[in-house]
Amino acid sequence: xxxxxxxxxxxxxxxxxxxCSFLHFKxxxxxxxxxxxxIIMIITIMDDNGLSQWRLIMMILLPFVFYLLMYKGDVFGFxxxxxxxxxxxxxxxxxxxxxxxxxxxxxxxxxxxxxxxYFCILVTILLISLLVSIYVRTSKLFLKMQVPRISWFxxxxxxxxxxxxxxxxxxxxxxxxxxxxxxxxxxxLFVSNIIIIYLFYNVISSLQYKRELxxxxxxxxxxxxxxxxxxxxxxxxxxxxxxxIHKCCLLKAALDQQNYDVVETELNAxxxxxxxxxxxxxxxxxxxxxxxxxxxDYIKKHHITIRSVIEYNDFRFLSFDEQFxxxxxxxxYTILEVMKNKNDRFILIKTWIHNQQVILQIVHSSTxxxxxxxxxxxxxxxxxxxxxxxxxxxxxxxNNITKIIIVxxxxxx
Amino acid sequence: MQILIYDDDKEAVxxxxxxxxxxFLKRKMQYTISICKDTTYLLENVxxxxxxxxxxxxxxxxxxxxxxxxxxxxxxxxxxLTSSYTKYLIQGYQLQTDRYFLKPIHETEFNVEFGEVINRxxxxxxxxxxxxxxxxxxxxxxxxxIEFKQRKSFIHLRNTKTICTxxxxxxxxxxxxxxxxxxxHKSFLVNLRHVGALKxxxxxxxxxxxxxxxxxxxKAFHMAYMDFLQExx
Numbered sequence: 001x002x003x004x005x006x007x008x009x010x011x012x013x014x015x016x017x018x019x020c021s022f023l024h025f026k027x028x029x030x031x032x033x034x035x036x037x038x039i040i041m042i043i044t045i046m047d048d049n050g051l052s053q054w055r056l057i058m059m060i061l062l063p064f065v066f067y068l069l070m071y072k073g074d075v076f077g078f079x080x081x082x083x084x085x086x087x088x089x090x091x092x093x094x095x096x097x098x099x100x101x102x103x104x105x106x107x108x109x110x111x112x113x114x115x116x117x118y119f120c121i122l123v124t125i126l127l128i129s130l131l132v133s134i135y136v137r138t139s140k141l142f143l144k145m146q147v148p149r150i151s152w153f154x155x156x157x158x159x160x161x162x163x164x165x166x167x168x169x170x171x172x173x174x175x176x177x178x179x180x181x182x183x184x185x186x187x188x189l190f191v192s193n194i195i196i197i198y199l200f201y202n203v204i205s206s207l208q209y210k211r212e213l214x215x216x217x218x219x220x221x222x223x224x225x226x227x228x229x230x231x232x233x234x235x236x237x238x239x240x241x242x243x244x245i246h247k248c249c250l251l252k253a254a255l256d257q258q259n260y261d262v263v264e265t266e267l268n269a270x271x272x273x274x275x276x277x278x279x280x281x282x283x284x285x286x287x288x289x290x291x292x293x294x295x296x297d298y299i300k301k302h303h304i305t306i307r308s309v310i311e312y313n314d315f316r317f318l319s320f321d322e323q324f325x326x327x328x329x330x331x332x333y334t335i336l337e338v339m340k341n342k343n344d345r346f347i348l349i350k351t352w353i354h355n356q357q358v359i360l361q362i363v364h365s366s367t368x369x370x371x372x373x374x375x376x377x378x379x380x381x382x383x384x385x386x387x388x389x390x391x392x393x394x395x396x397x398x399n400n401i402t403k404i405i406i407v408x409x410x411x412x413x
Numbered sequence: 414m415q416i417l418i419y420d421d422d423k424e425a426v427x428x429x430x431x432x433x434x435x436x437f438l439k440r441k442m443q444y445t446i447s448i449c450k451d452t453t454y455l456l457e458n459v460x461x462x463x464x465x466x467x468x469x470x471x472x473x474x475x476x477x478x479x480x481x482x483x484x485x486x487x488x489x490x491x492x493x494l495t496s497s498y499t500k501y502l503i504q505g506y507q508l509q510t511d512r513y514f515l516k517p518i519h520e521t522e523f524n525v526e527f528g529e530v531i532n533r534x535x536x537x538x539x540x541x542x543x544x545x546x547x548x549x550x551x552x553x554x555x556x557x558x559i560e561f562k563q564r565k566s567f568i569h570l571r572n573t574k575t576i577c578t579x580x581x582x583x584x585x586x587x588x589x590x591x592x593x594x595x596x597x598h599k600s601f602l603v604n605l606r607h608v609g610a611l612k613x614x615x616x617x618x619x620x621x622x623x624x625x626x627x628x629x630x631x632k633a634f635h636m637a638y639m640d641f642l643q644e645x646x
Contacts, residue, residue: 062604174586279499279515284506307522308499309513311506346521355609359642365521390611392639401641409610 003121004275007092008040010125014088014132021136022080023073032070039066060086080139084132092128097116141204232294239297240277244270284310287323288349291331302336305347311352312359317408322383326360329376330404334364337402341365344400358408366402369395414442414534415461419449419479420468420495425516427485428497429466429495434521442531447481452479459483459490463534469505477501480508493527529645536592547576553592558624559602560583571607595637598627603634605641 004401016036025032028147039062046055063085067078247270254262277300281293285308290298292306299306331347348363372380372393384391388409395402420426428482430446437444443627445461449455452474459465465483469476480492492510495518496502502513511530514523517620561582568576585594585602592603597616601624609617616624616634626634 136503243636275497282499284503305519307515307519309502343519346519348522348525354642355607356617357608357610361642361645363522363525387613390635390639392636392643394640394643399521399528401521401525407611407639407642409612 003204003373005040005116007046007121008043008127009135011088011092012036012040013130014065014083018084019067019071019081019141020134022077023067026070026072031051035066035070039063052253057411060089061185062221063224075170088132091131092124093297129192134194134201138197138201140205141201141208144208228288229294232297236293243273247273262364280306283308283349285313285327285351286317287315287320288327291324291328295331296337298335302339302345304335306347306349308349309351310349315358317358317410318383322386325379326383327408329379330362332378334404337366337370338364341400354407356409360406361410362404364402364404365400367400367401382406414463414529415503416444416446416464416466417455417459418446418466419452419455419471419476420466421471422468422516425468425495428517432518432520432527434465436524438529438614449516455479456482456486459486462490464491464493464530466495469494469501469511477505477508477582480505484508491530492573493530494504501577511566513576515589523531526645538563539592541588543578546576551576553589553594553604555608556604557618557620557622558597558604559594561600561602569622571619595634595641595643596630597634598625598630601625605638611638612633 003012016032043062046059064082067082072300073081076205084298105143144189213391246267247386250266251263254260254266277296280299281289283289283292283297288308288310292308331349334347338347346363346365348361350359350360350361350363380391383389384406390407390409392405393402394405414437419425420429426448431447433444436459449465452471455465456479467476467480467483471479476494476496480494483492484489492507492508492509493504493512493514494505495514495516496505497516502515505513511533514526514540515543516628537552537554537578540552542550551568551570555571557571558569559582560569564579566578566580566582566585568578570576582600582602584629586596589602594602595605597603603618603624608621609619609621610625611617612626614626618624
C-alpha cells in the first residue's frame, strides 16, 4: 500500500511538472494540490484492490480529466503534456519490474528483500525523473527555437532504445547472469544513449545562445542607429532654428534701419530656405522622410535638390528592414553619383502603381553610365529575388541623367 | 500643341513659360501658350487645349477642386499640377494628373518629366485605319494584344471586342515599331501599356487576360517593358 501510494504521489508530481511546463493553471495552486490529493487517493484505492478492466480504464482516464480540469493552454501544449503520460505509466511498471527481475537474477536471495524492492523503485523513479527532465527541457528548447516538427524524432529515437533495453525478454536476464560483459555492454549502451541526448541538448542550446547573441547584437546595432538618427535630427533642428534666428535678427536690424531692400532679400532667402528644407524632408512615405532627414545637412551643404512624387506609398509588402535598405542604399548611390556633377545636382524619387505593379523610379543627374557598388547590388538582389521584382538602370546622355527603375510584380503576396 | 497656364504667381508663370519655350525650341515643335486669368474662362474653354498647367494655391480657390471640375467637363485634357508646397502636391495625387511639379520648377526635372508627357501625348493619338476591318479609327492605345493564329491576326481591344484581320504578325510588328508593343511569344504582340504583372511563363494583362511569355522572348520582352516604364508611363 505504502509503495503504491509513493509511486502514485511521484506520478502525480511528475505529471504536474510536465503540465506546468507546457500549460497554465486554471485555478489557484492550493486548489490544484487539493484536487491532486483526491486523485492520488482514488487511484491508490483502486490500485490496491487489484486491477479490473474498467478500473484500468478509469486509472488511465483520471489524469486526462485532471489535465482538462486544472489547466488551460493551446492544443499543442495539451498534446505535449498528455503524450508522455501512457509512456510514463508503462515505463514505470515495466522498468521497476525489470530492475527487480534483473537484480534478482543476479542475486536470487535478495528477491524477497523489501529493502531491495524500495531500492529498485527508487532507481526507477530516478530514471523516470531523468527521462522526463530531458523530455521537458528538450521540448521547451525545441519550442523556443521553433524547430521543424520532424526534429522531435531526434529525441524520440534514443528514448525508444532505452525503453527497449528495459523491455527485453526474460531469457535475456539469464544470459546476463552467465555473462558479465553483456551486462556491461547493456549499461554502456544505456549510458551512451543518455550521453547522446545530453550532447544533442547541448548542441541545440549552444545554437540557441548563438542566435540570441546575434539578436542582441542586432538590437544593439538598431539602437545605435536610432541614437544616431535622433542625434542627426537634433542637429538638423538646431541648425535650422539657428539659421532662422540669424535671418530674423538680420530682418529686424534691416527693419529698424528702414532698409527695405535688405528686408526683401532676407525675406526671400528665408522663404527659400524654409520651403526647400521642408519640401525635401516631406514626402508621402515616412521611411523616405527619415532617410532624407538623416542626410539633410549633407544634401543642403552640397546643394543637392531632392524631389519626391510618391503617388503610391503602401510598401508593406516589403518588411521595414527591406524598405530601409532599399531606399537608403539607392539614395546613398544617387547622392554619390550626383556629387560627380559640379553644377546640376538633382534627384527625383517617384513611386506609382501601373495596373497591378508597384513602380519605384529614381531619376538623377549624372555624368556617365556607372555600375552600382557591389554591396548595394547584393542587398538589392536579395530584395528583388524575394519579391519577384525587376531592376533596370538607363543613362540618357542627351539629358545627362540616369533613370533607375524597380518593378514589383507581387505586391499582393 | 495648345497649352494653358493657370497660376496667380506672375514670377512662376514667367519661369514656366521660359521652360516651355526652351523645351519646344530645342525640339522645333509647334506650340501656343495662353495664360488663364479666372476659373470661369478655364472651365468654359478647357476643351480647346491639350494641356493645362494648374497651380494648387489660387487666390481663394483650390486648384485640386478646379481640376476635378475640369475632369467632369473634359476627360481628355492633360493636367499638370504645380505648387510651392509638397503637402498640397500630395493632396493633388488624388486627381491622378499627368505630372506634379514643385515650384520653383527645376529645369532638368521639367525637361525629363514634360518630355515624357509629350511623348505619351503624341503616341496616344496614333491610330490604324482600314475600312475593311473597321469603319472607325483603331487607336493603338486601345489594343490589348494581337494574336496570330490560323494565318490570321486577331486584335484584342480594351472594350473586350476582338477584330479579325488578314494581316500577318510581321506586318503589325513593322507597323507598331515606334509604338509601345513587344513580342512575348512567336504568335503574340502585347501592348506594354496594359501589362498588369509579369509572371514566370505568362503576362497578366490589366483585364486579367493571360498571354504566354515564351523563354525565347522573355529577356527581350523584359527589356522593352522596362524601357517603356522608364519613359514614365
